[in-house]
Amino acid sequence: MERRWVCLAVLGPIGVASLVYIVVVRGFVEGDADHGLAWPLLGALPLFVFGMWLLTVSSSRTAVLVALAATAMLAGSAYETFVQRNIELLGEPWFPLFNVVGLTADAVATSALLIVFATFPDGVPERRWQRMAVVFLWTPMLVGPLTLLTTPHVVMPPYIGISGDALPNPYAVPWLEWAATAVHYLVYQPSPAVFLGLAVLGFRALFGEPRVRARTRVMAITVTACLVAFSLWTFLPGLVLVEFGVYASLIALPIAAIHGIFRYGAFDIAPGDRGRLVARSSNLLITVVYAIGVATPAVLLSDRLRVVPAVLITTLAAVGLLPARTWMQRWIHRALFGDRDRQLLMLGELGARLEQAVEPRELLTRLAEAVREGLGASWVRIRLASADGALAASPEGVAGEVAGAGEPVETCDLVRGDERLGRIEVGARRRGEYGDAERMLLRTVAGQAAASVANVRLTAQLAEQLDELTASRERLVAAQDDERKRLERDLHDGIQQTVVAQIAGLRLARNRLQRGELTPEELTELQDQARETLTDLRELARGIHPPVLSDNGLVAAVESSVARFPIPLTVEADDGVRAERFPADVETTAYYVVREALANTAKHANATRAAVGLERSNGHLRIAISDDGDGIGTLAAANASRGGLANIRDRVAALRGTVSVSGNHPSGTTVLVDLPVEREADRVE
16 A cells, blocks of 8 residues: 555544544533634644645655644644643643653644745755755654653643643653753754754745745745744734734645645646646635635634624625635636636637638738637747648747747647648646646647648649749740750750760871871771761751660660770669660750760860769669869869859759769869659659
C-alpha cells in the first residue's frame, strides 16, 4: 500500500475523531457561551480538509506533512478539551506521561507547518544551509520527552490555559535539571525553530533564483500575513476583527497551496492533472469556507448574542454568501479552463470571420487570432504544408508575439480527407495550462477551418494557373524568335565546334606534312570527318539531332567525338548509362554541353589529355568534363557572362540543372553538370 493511503488511513480517523469529540463536548454537552469552537472549526478544519484531500491525489512528503500538521492541530485541541473538562486528572501520578501527548501534538503541528513553508512548493530547498536548517526544524518534536526528563514540574501545553507549576513531575531526572532552562527557551518556546523556518522561506522568496522567487512569493506573503495576525492576537486578545484576521489567514494557507499546485506543480502534481485537481480542491475548499463563513458570526459572537439573533445572522450570512460562493466557483473554473461561453461564441463567429477573408494570409491571420482569443494563448502561428505534406519553415498566419517563442505547447493539424493542409501551433497559455477541454476546442476549430483553408488554397492555385496560362500564350508569340536563337546556338555549339576540331586537326596535319610524317590515311580520316560534318549540318538544317545521338544515344554520340578530338580523350560510363535512353531534351543538352566544354579545352587549356564521365544517380544525370590544362579558375568561371561557359549554363538552366567549375590538382579544370532526368509527373505516375 502506498504511503499516502497509509497516512490517510491513520491520520483521517484521528482527525475526524478529535473534531467530533471537540464539537460534541463543547457544542452540545456543555453548550456554554464560551465554547471555544472557533479555533478547531475556523482554524484547523479547512487545513485538515485540504490535507486529507491532498493525500488522495499526492504521495509527496510535503502532502503528508500538511495532513500531519492539520491532524496534530485537531488532536492538540481535543487534548486541551479533554483536560479542561477533567481537571481531576491533573493529580494522577501518570498525568505527566499523558501530558506528553498534548505537548507532542502542538510540536508536530509547528514543525510540520514550518517545514512545509520553508520547502514549498516541491519540498526540497536549493542551498545546503537551507537543507540543514530544515533538519533543525524538527527540534520542537523533542519537547515532550525533554521536559519530562529535565523539569521537576509538569509543563503544560502553552494554549491550554492551565499552569503546571504546582504539579510535581516524578519522572524528572535530578542531574538533568540544569538543562530545564535551555529546554524551555529552545524547545518549549519554539521561537528559534520558527525564526529559522521563516528565515529560510524569506531568503528563498527575496534572494533566491528568479524561478525560486516566483514559486515561493505567494506562500511567503500568506505566511507573513499569518505571522502578523497571530502577533496582533497575542498583544490584542479578545478583538473580533483580530480573531477574524487570524482565521482568514489560516484559510489563506490552503488557498496559497492550491495556487502552488496550479502554477508550479506543488506536492508533485503532474502537469496534466493540475487543472482537474485544482478544480476539485477549489470546489471542496470553497464549500468548507462557505460553511465557515456562514458559521463565523455565530461562533465568534456566541457570548454576545441570544439564540434568535444568532439564527437570524447565520441565515442572512448563508443567503448573502451564496452569490459569492457561486461567483468564486465560476471565476476559478474560468481561470482554469477558460471562458466556455466565450469559447462557444468564438466557434460561432469563426465561420463569419473565415467567410470574410479572401486572401490566404488574411484568412490564416484571422484564424490565428480567433484561436488565441478562444484558448487564452500567448501566441498562435499557422504553417501551411506543401504538396508532399512538409510544413513550411515560416508561418503564414500569426497572432501574438512569436519572435523567440520557441517550441509550441500544443499543435493540431489542418486536415481535409487524407491531405494535410497545415498545422496550428499554440504557445503557452497566459494563465494556467491547457486541459482536455482546450485540446478538444482546438481540434474542433481546426476541423471547421480546414475546409476554408482548402478552398482558399484552391482559389490561389487557380489564379496561379491562370497567370501561367497567360504567360504561356506570351511565350508562344515569341516562339519563332526563340527557335531562331536555338538554331543559332545549336550551330555554334555543334557544327562550329566540330569545324574548330577539324581546323586543329588540319594544323597538326600541316605540321606533320612539313616534317614528312603525314600519311595518306590521316588525310582520308580528315576527309571523312569533313563528310560527317556536312551530314551533321544537313541534319541540323532540318531541325534533327545529330544522327548518332538520335540512333545510338548519348554515350555513343560523345564517344564519336573521341577520334576527332585533337588530344587523347577518354569516356567513362557504366553499362546502365550506355543502355539507357534519356529524354530528348536531356540528351541534346548533355551532348552539346560536352561538345562545348571539350571545344574550350582544345582552344584554351593547352591540355595533354581530357576525360568525360557520365553517371546516373537518384534521378539525375551527372557529367564531369576534366582536363590537365592551364585551368580557367573558379572565380573567373563563376563570373563568366559570355563564351562557352555561359552557353553551358544557359542550356543547363533551361532544364533546371546546375553547373559548377572547379580546379584539378595539380593543374587543370573540371566542369560538373547535373541534369534532372525524372520529371515530377513521371514520379507521380
